[in-house]
Amino acid sequence: MAKGIDIIKLCNMTKLEIPEQNIPEISRKVEEVLLMFDKLDEFTTEDSTVPSIEDLKFEMAFENLRDDEPRPTVESSEGPQLKFKLKNIKDGFILGPRI
Amino acid sequence: MKSLYELPAFVVSRKIKEQEITAEEYISIIIERIKKVDDKINSFISHNFESALIRSRAIDKKIKEGINTGLLAGIPVGIKDNISVKGLKNTCASRMLAEYVSPYNATVVSKIEEQGGIIIGKLNMDEFGMGTTSEYSSHGPVRNPWNLDYVAGGSSGGSAAAVASSQIPLSLGSDTGGSIRCPSSFCSVIGIKPTYGSVSRNGLISYSNSLEQIGPIARTIYDLVPLLNTISGDDPKDNTTVHKKYEYQTNNVDNILKKKYRIGVLNELIDDSETEVGKNTRKKVKQLENYGCEVEDTRIPLSNYALASYYVIATAEASSNLSRYDNLRYGYEGSPEGYEWNSYFSESRSKFGDEVKLRILLGSYVLSAGYYGKYYAKAQKIRSMIKREFDILFNKYDILLLPTMPVLPFKLGEKTLQPIEHYNLDVYTILANLAGIPAISIPGGLSEKGFPIGVQLIANAFNEQKLIDAGVLLENVDGFETWIPKI
Numbered sequence: 001m002a003k004g005i006d007i008i009k010l011c012n013m014t015k016l017e018i019p020e021q022n023i024p025e026i027s028r029k030v031e032e033v034l035l036m037f038d039k040l041d042e043f044t045t046e047d048s049t050v051p052s053i054e055d056l057k058f059e060m061a062f063e064n065l066r067d068d069e070p071r072p073t074v075e076s077s078e079g080p081q082l083k084f085k086l087k088n089i090k091d092g093f094i095l096g097p098r099i
Numbered sequence: 100m101k102s103l104y105e106l107p108a109f110v111v112s113r114k115i116k117e118q119e120i121t122a123e124e125y126i127s128i129i130i131e132r133i134k135k136v137d138d139k140i141n142s143f144i145s146h147n148f149e150s151a152l153i154r155s156r157a158i159d160k161k162i163k164e165g166i167n168t169g170l171l172a173g174i175p176v177g178i179k180d181n182i183s184v185k186g187l188k189n190t191c192a193s194r195m196l197a198e199y200v201s202p203y204n205a206t207v208v209s210k211i212e213e214q215g216g217i218i219i220g221k222l223n224m225d226e227f228g229m230g231t232t233s234e235y236s237s238h239g240p241v242r243n244p245w246n247l248d249y250v251a252g253g254s255s256g257g258s259a260a261a262v263a264s265s266q267i268p269l270s271l272g273s274d275t276g277g278s279i280r281c282p283s284s285f286c287s288v289i290g291i292k293p294t295y296g297s298v299s300r301n302g303l304i305s306y307s308n309s310l311e312q313i314g315p316i317a318r319t320i321y322d323l324v325p326l327l328n329t330i331s332g333d334d335p336k337d338n339t340t341v342h343k344k345y346e347y348q349t350n351n352v353d354n355i356l357k358k359k360y361r362i363g364v365l366n367e368l369i370d371d372s373e374t375e376v377g378k379n380t381r382k383k384v385k386q387l388e389n390y391g392c393e394v395e396d397t398r399i400p401l402s403n404y405a406l407a408s409y410y411v412i413a414t415a416e417a418s419s420n421l422s423r424y425d426n427l428r429y430g431y432e433g434s435p436e437g438y439e440w441n442s443y444f445s446e447s448r449s450k451f452g453d454e455v456k457l458r459i460l461l462g463s464y465v466l467s468a469g470y471y472g473k474y475y476a477k478a479q480k481i482r483s484m485i486k487r488e489f490d491i492l493f494n495k496y497d498i499l500l501l502p503t504m505p506v507l508p509f510k511l512g513e514k515t516l517q518p519i520e521h522y523n524l525d526v527y528t529i530l531a532n533l534a535g536i537p538a539i540s541i542p543g544g545l546s547e548k549g550f551p552i553g554v555q556l557i558a559n560a561f562n563e564q565k566l567i568d569a570g571v572l573l574e575n576v577d578g579f580e581t582w583i584p585k586i
Binding site: 017030 | 432435437457551
C-alpha cells in the first residue's frame with residue numbers, strides 16, 4: 001500500500017518545496033514510515049483485554065456537567081496589550097502575494 | 100564547599116529570603132556559569148541576562164521591604180524555545196521563526212514570574228519539538244554534559260542539559276511523546292509530564308495539541324515540586340485545563356511508606372531494553388520492594404500498536420498546526436510582492452527542516468480522504484483502547500514502572516538518517532501521551548561507561564503525587580541529586 005506514492009503531488013498539496021535531488025530520499029523515508037503505520041492493519045480486538053471501542057462506556061456522569069458560569073472575555077481585557085511586530089508592511093497594510 | 104550554582108533551588112531561595120545572599124548575586128553567578136559552560140553544550144538559543152538582573156534587584160528590594168516574593172523567589176528558570184516569553188525570540192529552533200519575537204507571555208511563564216522566578220533564557224530543542232535527540236535544531240545540536248560527543252536526548256534537550264550541567268537549577272520543557280522524559284533520562288535529571296489538562300498550554304507553540312504538555316525539569320524532586328505547583332492549574336485561556344488546582348507535596352519517607360504503594364512492573368519492556376538499562380531498572384524495582392511496596396509483573400497488551408498509532412496522530416496534528424506558517428502573520432524578512440500565492444507559500448515553507456517536512460507530508464497523507472479510515476480513524480480507536488487498558492491496570496496498581504528509554508545515550512549523528520530507528524526510541528514514552536496520564540523520569544544510575552539511565556514511573560490521571568512520592572523514595576536511597584557531570 002505504501003509503495004508508489006506520488007511524492008510531488010503530496011508536496012504540492014502540502015505547499016512544501018523540496019529540491020528535485022531530495023525527492024528519492026524523502027520518498028524512501030515516507031514509504032518506510034508508512035510501512036510502519038501499516039502495523040495498524042494487523043490490529044484485531046482480540047489483541048486487547050478491554051472490550052472493543054463500540055462497547056466502551058462513557059465514564060462521565062452527564063448530570064454532573066459543570067455550571068456555565070460567565071467569565072470576562074480574555075480578548076477584551078488583554079487584546080490592546082498584544083502588539084505584533086509584523087514583517088513586510090507597506091503603507092500600513094500587510095503585504096501578501098497575488099491570489 | 101559547593102558553589103551556589105550547584106545548590107538546589109529550594110536551598111538558594113531560602114538563603115535569598117533570609118537575606119544571606121541577594122538574588123542579584125545569585126543571578127550574576129548563574130550568568131557567569133552559563134557563559135563559561137554553554138559554549139560546550141549549546142543548550143541556550145537566546146539569553147535574557149539584562150532583564151534577569153533587573154528583576155533580581157526588584158526581588159531583593161521586595162524582600163528588604165518585607166513583601167511576599169513567592170515560591171521561586173530569585174530562582175532562574177530556563178524556558179524551552181517553543182514556549183512564549185514576551186519580548187524574547189521564540190524560534191522553536193526553526194529558520195521559519197528565526198526572527199519571531201513573542202508579543203505575550205505563555206500562562207506558565209506569567210505564573211513563574213508571579214512566584215518570583217526569573218526567566219534567564221530560551222533553550223535549544225528539536226525543531227518544533229519533532230525529534231528524540233535535539234539534533235534537528237537550526238541552532239545546532241545540544242551536547243550531552245556527560246559526554247560531549249553524545250546526544251542529550253530530545254526534544255527538550257536544552258532544558259535537560261542546562262539543568263544537568265548546573266547552569267540553571269530549573270527549566271521548562273514540553274512533552275509530546277517523551278520530549279521531557281527522554282532528555283531527562285539521557286542527562287540524569289528528573290522530568291515530569293503532567294496529566295493532560297493539568298498545566299495550561301496557552302503560549303506553547305503547538306505541534307500536536309492532543310498529546311503535548313508543558314512540564315518541569317530539575318536535579319532534585321524537592322525543586323521539581325515547587326515548579327510543578329507553580330505552573331499547574333486552571334487557565335481561562337486554555338479550555339482543556341481542568342477546573343481544579345492540585346497541590347503536590349514532598350512527603351517524608353515514613354508517611355509515604357504507610358501508603359503501601361502497589362507497583363506494576365512492565366517486564367516485557369524491561370526485557371526488550373539494552374542489557375544495562377534492564378539491569379538498572381530491575382535495581383529500582385528491588386529498591387522499591389525493599390521499601391515495602393508490593394511489586395508484581397504486568398503488561399500492556401496493545402503496546403505493540405502504540406508506536407504506529409502515536410505517529411499517525413502526531414503527524415496528522417502537526418500537518419494541520421504547521422499550515423499556519425505562511426510568512427505573512429509570522430516569519431522572517433522577505434517581501435512577497437510580485438509572487439503568486441502558491442509559489443510564495445511553498446517557497447516560504449522551504450525554511451522548515453527535513454524532519455518537519457517529512458512529518459507534514461506524512462500527516463497530510465494519513466488525513467487524506469482515501470486513507471483517513473485506514474490510518475487516522477484506526478489510530479484513534481487504538482488510542483482509546485490503550486487508555487482503557489491503563490484504566491484497568493490502575494484498578495490494580497498505583498504506579499507502573501518501566502525504563503524511560505530502551506537504550507543508552509548514543510553518539511551525535513548516529514541515528515539521524517534512519518527515521519524508523521529514530522521513532523522506535525519513543526516506544527516507552529509515548530504510552531503516557533496517548534493516554535493523557537502523568538509520567539516521570541527519575542535518574543536510575545550510570546552505565547559502566549558512565550552514561551545515565553532513567554527509570555520511568557506512570558500513574559493514573561491526576562495522580563502525580565504518587566509519582567512524587569516514589570521519586571522521594573528513590574532519591575532518598577540513591578542520592579542522585581549529587582550525580583553531577585564534570586564540565
